[in-house]
Amino acid sequence: MTETSRASRAMPVVNARIYPRGGLDVLSREEVARLKDATHGGMHDLLRRCALAVLTSGSASDDPRAAQELYSDFDIQVVQRDRGIRIELANAPAMAFVDGRIIAGVAELLFAVVRDLAYMAIELGPEYAVDLESSAGITDAVFGLLRNARILRPGDPNLVVCWGGHSINRDEYDYTKLVGYELGLRALDICTGCGPGAMKGPMKGAAVAHAKQRLDRSRYIGVTEPGIIAAESPNPIVNHLVIMPDIEKRLEAFVRIGHGIIVFPGGVGTAEEILYLLGLLLREENAALPFPLILTGPTASAPYFEQIDRFLRLTLGEAATSRYEIIIAEPDRVARRMAEGVERVREHRLAQQDAFFFNWSLHVPLEFQQPFVPTHEAMAALDLHHGRKPHELAADLRRAFSGIVAGNVKEEGMRRVEEFGPFQIHGDTDMMEALDALLRAFVQQRRMKISGQYRPCYEVRA
Template sequence: MLPTVDARIYPRGGLDVLSRAEVARLRDASAGGMHDLLRRCALAVLTSGSASDDPRAAQELYPDFDIEVLQQDRGVRIDLHRAPAMAFVDGEIIRGVAELLFAVVRDLAYTAIELGENRDLATTDGITDAVFGLLRNARVLHPAEPNLVVCWGGHSIGRDEYLYTKQVGYELGLRGLDICTGCGPGAMKGPMKGATIAHAKQRRRTMRYIGITEPGIIAAESPNPIVNHLVIMPDIEKRLEAFVRMGHGIIVFPGGVGTAEEILYLLGILLREENEGLPFPLILTGPTASAPYFEQIDQFLRLTLGEAATSRYEIIVGDPPKVAKRMAQWVRKVKEYRVAHKDSFYFNWAMHVPLEFQQPFVPTHEAMAALDLHHGRKSHEIAADLRRAFSGIVAGNVKEEGMRRIEERGPFEIHGDRDMMEALDALLRAFVQQRRMKIAGEYRPCYRVVT
């Protein structure tokens, strides 16, 4: 049996300035319907560094772990019972782990209460306002010079690809750029690790390594230890919108279905007429050996979304300094545009995100089979349904509820035009062959394409 620790923690920052009524609501929410979710996400933080992407693995290793949020006159108290000893040093919880744990409590309990009170979550403006409120409550919106680069990519990547992400992060850090990722391992950790060295060499004292996740993902992908600002959004759609609202540009490294979902989400938005003149850099990059990966992604995007999609991204292979220089140039253009249009630096209000990209998609077998993946539709409409298809595959791969559906009813079926389905199947099979679906163990597809 693995060693465990009982501990009592008093959160700082945000959770220590609540009224008695707010603390009582927080306590009740954490002890009620969301307790199991809070427990699973807290356990993910406390086991940061785990090599498994099965959300049930940590629960099996620490079946007796529990967490309580209790009321104090000065705020809240968190009691941990039989917590993983790896999160402690000489009986004291590691400070960075404690901060991430506080973020879990803040975002899953307190903001969940706030979202439930008179929130308009049925309109585009209402959902965007909710995303803004969640990010502001997490204290990650700062009216500073634009410098936040979002890095997307797979958690299960090879050693060469991981080292490349570190090199790109290093070059970004030398140019004073901060990093935001999905907060997990692999391509989400590498850029942050590289940037930390560069920031130290440039003697920067205030650095942001922001990790944005959601409950179904964090339980399978523990935050990497470099993250110093963790934000847990309620669902994948609000998580994706948070990336594009906060970031001043996006770099995509090699990845699997989750990365493909992110690319399709962003291109689906950028291809809309409302966003035609909006400067928002998107660079796809990896080591020279990853060139075939990006060629296949490029071919898939051309086939499904049309040639117009290629104007919204740039592919740079094997050249970290060039990637960073291009991104720094683009960030300056973003600043000029926002100054001219009186848009804020810390939240991109000007970008239009349609409702079809905001509404949560629940990947049931019926919903997956109903996706309309046929030619003749507008490119952003196809992108929206392709994004949902990849989202469903992510759920079937690593999210507990999705995995349960697959176990009960078999693989999802995805329908569409033959050429689109053949391209989709080829792309997914390549992900499997390159082991981009799982970190360890044999992969059994959770999908089946139907023409």
């Protein structure tokens, strides 16, 4: 239910009162108080930024500060009432409303923001920091967040995670829809980073196929985190949104709930995701664990994957190549291979008596779980040299790409680069040359930004 009144200003805005239904009927007094906390370190500013991101879903800008500037007077308050809660919006973007009522899908995403931030405020608050000092404690936290968001659903494995860039060309976007369509025909659900581009296309294709197959409980799961949601606002097809506290827990969520992963063309963030997953799969503890991983794109994207493949061979060695398959311009084959891989996952989980809905057997060590803060000192200290164990090198390479993502699209990272200049990344000469070539290719192919001129936030040095 929504009550609205239109405000008058340059950008069309709406004032509204929204009464959530289902899944967010009640919050504790402590949760409401923390969401209202506007002091430094409080939750209100984070709530405001995440809420504005979902209310501007569909925006073409990936600058997280753009919406903040356009809607500088926007505010959100969560009010405790006798019969539940009320969400009050002031100067909210009119694009989230039609005929004075908030769009149903946008309202659901807004409720998800409040739900997840309220949960984080209590269950992951400072008083529970000690619980996040162990690998098992962090995995339990990831599980708790996903369960609270009602993402975990018993049933046969059928969830395919799709990774790829938000800044892809039309040919690549259409290809992601074709793959999603083929996956949907095989009753496979889709999980992505929730944004545009390669995160939207597979969902769109699968939605058509699910409709053809008369599947009415299909899931289009978007997994994001506060630092990036404003740059990758949820696309309109997402029907289950979950906000993880940081990129590391977001990545762990993907590999815990997904039964296989498809990687489409992308930029730095996609490279980070590939390195994270390979770093896990190359560990001895995970050697026998089935986890289908397919890299795919249209014919024109073949050189992109050849370059990614060369970089992985140079840095992580031939062992890494055995954990993924590259398929070009064959969306039906991608879906068949993924369906076969998911079936192997099902058989393995049955044999190990492991849950279908959460991959408990996957070993995720602490160095892959601890948040990496990309300061200039931390970026310069990364050990990017040969002679290290592949999974250890993958961990530091992942951090390097994570820092570049922060410098590109996260407010705090962007401020650091503006204040102190580009990040400095050091390593062996051949590795740095390969990294530089890969990053330059991303820039030339405009995989770093949706629009505008890109200015590198990094420098690589041997």
